[in-house]
Amino acid sequence: MYRNLSVHQKQVVWAWAFLAIPIIFYAVIRFYPTANAMLISLQDWNLLGDRVWAGWENYDKLWNDPIFWKVFRNTFAYLLIGTPISLLVSFAIAYHLDKLRFMHGFLRMLYFLPFMTSAVAMAWVWRWFYQPVPIGLFNNFLSTLGIAQIEFLRSTTLALPAILAPAVWAGLGFQVIIFMAGLRAIPRSYYEAARIDGVSGWTVLWEITIPLLKPTIVFIVVFSSIGFLRIFDQVFNMTTGDPGGPLNSTKPLVLMIYQSAFTDFDMGYAAAQTVVLFLVLLIVSLVQLRILQDR
Amino acid sequence: MAVVGTEIRATSESLLTARQPRKAANMGQIIRWLLLFAGGILMVAPIAYMISTSLKWPHEIYNLALIPDEPHLENYTYVLEDGRFYGWFVNSIIIATITTVSNILFDSLVGYTLCKFRFAGRYIIFIAILSTLMIPTEMLVIPWYLMSQALGWLDSYWGIMFPGLMTAFGTFLMKQFFETVPDDFIEAARIDGLNELEIWWTVAMPLVRPALAALAIFVFLGNWTAFIWPLIVTNSVEMYTLPVGLSSFGDEADVQWELIMTGAAISTIPTLVVFLVFQRFIIRGVVMAGLKG
Numbered sequence: 001m002y003r004n005l006s007v008h009q010k011q012v013v014w015a016w017a018f019l020a021i022p023i024i025f026y027a028v029i030r031f032y033p034t035a036n037a038m039l040i041s042l043q044d045w046n047l048l049g050d051r052v053w054a055g056w057e058n059y060d061k062l063w064n065d066p067i068f069w070k071v072f073r074n075t076f077a078y079l080l081i082g083t084p085i086s087l088l089v090s091f092a093i094a095y096h097l098d099k100l101r102f103m104h105g106f107l108r109m110l111y112f113l114p115f116m117t118s119a120v121a122m123a124w125v126w127r128w129f130y131q132p133v134p135i136g137l138f139n140n141f142l143s144t145l146g147i148a149q150i151e152f153l154r155s156t157t158l159a160l161p162a163i164l165a166p167a168v169w170a171g172l173g174f175q176v177i178i179f180m181a182g183l184r185a186i187p188r189s190y191y192e193a194a195r196i197d198g199v200s201g202w203t204v205l206w207e208i209t210i211p212l213l214k215p216t217i218v219f220i221v222v223f224s225s226i227g228f229l230r231i232f233d234q235v236f237n238m239t240t241g242d243p244g245g246p247l248n249s250t251k252p253l254v255l256m257i258y259q260s261a262f263t264d265f266d267m268g269y270a271a272a273q274t275v276v277l278f279l280v281l282l283i284v285s286l287v288q289l290r291i292l293q294d295r
Numbered sequence: 296m297a298v299v300g301t302e303i304r305a306t307s308e309s310l311l312t313a314r315q316p317r318k319a320a321n322m323g324q325i326i327r328w329l330l331l332f333a334g335g336i337l338m339v340a341p342i343a344y345m346i347s348t349s350l351k352w353p354h355e356i357y358n359l360a361l362i363p364d365e366p367h368l369e370n371y372t373y374v375l376e377d378g379r380f381y382g383w384f385v386n387s388i389i390i391a392t393i394t395t396v397s398n399i400l401f402d403s404l405v406g407y408t409l410c411k412f413r414f415a416g417r418y419i420i421f422i423a424i425l426s427t428l429m430i431p432t433e434m435l436v437i438p439w440y441l442m443s444q445a446l447g448w449l450d451s452y453w454g455i456m457f458p459g460l461m462t463a464f465g466t467f468l469m470k471q472f473f474e475t476v477p478d479d480f481i482e483a484a485r486i487d488g489l490n491e492l493e494i495w496w497t498v499a500m501p502l503v504r505p506a507l508a509a510l511a512i513f514v515f516l517g518n519w520t521a522f523i524w525p526l527i528v529t530n531s532v533e534m535y536t537l538p539v540g541l542s543s544f545g546d547e548a549d550v551q552w553e554l555i556m557t558g559a560a561i562s563t564i565p566t567l568v569v570f571l572v573f574q575r576f577i578i579r580g581v582v583m584a585g586l587k588g
Contacts, residue, residue, distance in 0.1 A: 008413070014491040015412040019420065022405045025461050030427045033438030040437065093334065096327050103328075109574060110335030113342060116566045118520035120538035121559035125345045128552055134357045135552065137344065141359065169338070174581060181582040219585065230431060233522045237542050254433050254523070261437050262527060274434040281431055 040271035047265045058272035067248055068256070068273075075229055075253045078164055079284070082228040086168045086175060087220060093172070094179030095209075108180075112173035119170065123237035126166040127153065130238075153238060156249040163250050167234050171227060175220050182216030183209070218292045222285050229281055230254055253277050342563065349557040356552050370557040380558055382533055383540035387562070390455055390525075390536060391518040397460040398514045399507055405461070406469030407495050411481060421470075427463045436527055443528055454528045455536065459518060465510050468584055472506035473499060509580025512573075516566060537562040 005013065044054040062068050097107055114122070129137040130152035139149050152162040186209065194204045210217075232254040236243060243259065244251030253273060261270035348356055350366040358364075374380045409421050439458055440449075448454035476499050484494045500507070525536045535543065541558050544550060570577055 011412055011491070012414040015408050015414045015417075018404050018408040018412075018491075018495075022401055022424075022461055022466075023420070025401075026424055026427060029439075029458060029460075030430065030435070031423075033435045033442070034430050036438040036441070037434050093331065096331055100324065100328055100331065102324075105574070107328075107331050107335050108578070109571075110332075110339050112578070113339050113567065113570065116516065116570045117342065117563045118522075118538055118566070120520070120522055120541050121345075121562045122341065124541060124544075124555050124559045125341050128348075128556070129341070129344075137359065140357065144359075166341075169341070172338070174585075177578055177581050178585045181586060230433065232433075233538075236522075240542070257433055258523070258527075261440075267437060267441075271437055274431075274437065277431055278429075278434050282429060 037271050037274055040267055041275045043268045043271075045267045047267060054268055058268045061269060062272055062276065067251075070248050071251050071253055071256045074160060074249070074251055075231075075280070077160055078167075078228045078231050078252060079225055081161065082164050082168055082231075083221060083225050086171055086224055087217070089168075090172050090175035090220070091179055094176045094183060095205075097176065098180055098183045108176070111176050114170045115173040117170060119166070119233035120237050122166050122170060123234050126162075126234075127238050130162055154246060156246050159239070159245040159250045163234050163238050163245075164228075164231075166238075167228065167231055171224060175224065178216060178220060179213070182213045186212045214292070218289065221292060222288050225284055225288060226281055229284065230277075232258070253280070342567070345556050345563065346560050348553055349560040351553055353551065353553055370553050371561070374554060374557045374561065379532060379535075379540060380537075380561060383535050383537045384561060386452070386455075386534065387519055387537040390452060391515045393452075394456050394459050394518045395511050395514045397456075398462060398465050399511055401461045402465030402510065403469040403473075403500065403503070403507065404495065405466045406471075407473050407499055409466075410470045410473040411476075411478070411499070424463050424466055428467075432458070432524065436524055439524070440527055449528060450530050450534050452534075455525050455534075458524060459514075459521070462514070464584075465514065468510055469503065469506060472503045476502045505576075505579065506583060508573075508576060509583050512569075512577055512580050513584060519562075519566060 002010065002013070040051075041058055042054060042056070044052045044057065093111060097104065097111075100107065128135065131139065132149060132151065133139045133143050136152075138152070142149065150158065153159050155162075190208050190212070191204065194208060199207075229252075231252050235245075235250055235252055235255050236258070239245045239250060244255055254277065257270050257273045257277065260266050260273060264270075343361060347361050347363060349370050350368070351358075351363040352365070352367070352369075355363060405424070409417060409424075435458065443449045443454045448457065480498055480502075481494055484498045489497070520538060521536070522538045522542070525539045526542065529535050529539055532540075532543070541555075541562060544555060544558075
């Protein structure tokens with residue numbers, strides 16, 4: 001049978017043969033669960049009993065849950081603090097590192113190393129740094145300077161930035177590398193032309209470098225925003241005794257999902273939260289792409 | 296004439312002034328280097344403190360000194376003899392390795408097929424796979440958990456691995472790179488009588504080795520550090536991966552910091568060593584994946 005096929009027909013057979021297992025994988029492990037999550041979000045289910053149709057009940061409950069709004073604010077706080085800081089710092093590092101030749105590779109390595117670490121391991125390291133005297137590194141340092149102790153992880157205001165710090169730190173190296181690649185891609189001739197015209201360094205930065213880096217900036221903003229909106233590992237591992245910190249002050253949406261599903265076994269409610277997370281990620285990415293690409 | 300005149304004047308002026316900014320620039324370069332060096336030291340300080348503490352005795356850990364008074368490896372022998380960490384380490388290695396191999400094979404096979412074959416439905420499949428990039432893992436963990444429960448996959452290697460065996464990111468990355476393989480090569484192999492599987496494996500794959508390496512690094516690192524799904528799907532201590540195991544130590548009140556730092560170091564050092572050995576390669580991979588993916 002196969003022999004009688006034309007060259008093109010044979011290729012079609014091969015193509016579908018190559019795609020058979022992956023198509024099953026994507027259907028069963030990606031698309032079916034997505035639909036199932038949406039379905040469960042419309043049901044009431046505690047894992048043991050029956051799945052009961054609940055309509056919009058879970059979404060209604062979410063809308064009226066003060067903890068959800070607290071969590072929603074926290075999630076955006078991670079994004080709104082984390083993304084601009086990591087963008088500015090990584091750009092500053094990349095911009096200056098790009099102008100250096102002496103031990104360039106060594107410096108680049110120092111900045112990139114944290115990217116290769118595991119968030120859970122580093123959560124422990126930073127947790128240790130934040131401990132009160134005599135354990136924690138930061139407070140020990142403050143006490144040698146005679147400055148009052150800071151209760152980083154037990155404070156309702158400082159715990160969130162304290163947890164964000166290792167997340168920003170670990171992602172910085174990746175962004176520096178991407179920025180440097182973007183800077184390299186700008187043709188040298190632009191800079192030479194600017195130098196001949198006697199344009200100042202600041203003008204070159206604002207009129208040449210930053211506009212030409214726009215695709216890189218868009219990529220980094222969207223990529224890091226998604227990361228901060230989905231923050232979980234650091235929060236879970238730095239506030240284990242009291243997940244989500246004092247008065248839920250550090251709890252992000254993913255942690256609320258985890259607790260609703262796997263400590264309260266309220267599957268419908270958790271699924272509704274995952275649908276909200278999906279929509280938040282989608283809207284934030286689309287808005288950022290729209291705003292950044294128009295300019 | 297006037298134009299030429301100003302040009303000459305401009306050039307001679309720039310020659311006269313060129314020297315001074317250059318000296319200033321050198322001073323600037325030194326300051327720039329020192330600042331970046333200081334920043335770099337700050338960046339690696341948490342890693343350095345982690346390793347340093349893992350080499351300290353319990354009474355020394357409150358000491359801010361980076362170099363331990365009497366460095367020793369007792370903590371490592373203690374932690375590894377306990378057996379739990381050793382088991383978690385083995386689990387993490389097995390899971391990350393199998394997932395990496397699976398991604399290398401399937402992502403490149405799908406990327407190759409979508410890139411080099413012409414058939415009805417190609418575009419739809421490509422868009423369908425790409426669209427899964429928008430779905431966050433967190434949305435899928437509940438259905439995956441239910442699926443694993445129904446099929447008896449909870450608390451097993453397969454249960455930990457199955458969601459990551461293929462990725463849309465890897466498929467897209469590989470498709471981009473197969474675009475650089477000339478169609479003539481594939482046509483020539485066909486005329487030589489190779490079948491399509493042989494062409495993919497012996498002709499196309501060797502030409503995209505750098506991309507395969509980049510993909511391997513990303514998948515391995517991602518699975519080595521993966522946390523939320525292994526946390527959900529495992530219940531017995533023996534099945535934990537390194538991150539889940541580290542997380543299970545819980546509250547800091549009863550923690551022995553030098554031992555926890557040793558555990559953290561055990562889960563960090565392998566990826567750091569891989570990075571230091573393949574540095575150039577990995578940086579290039581990050582750039583390729585970042586810009587093309």
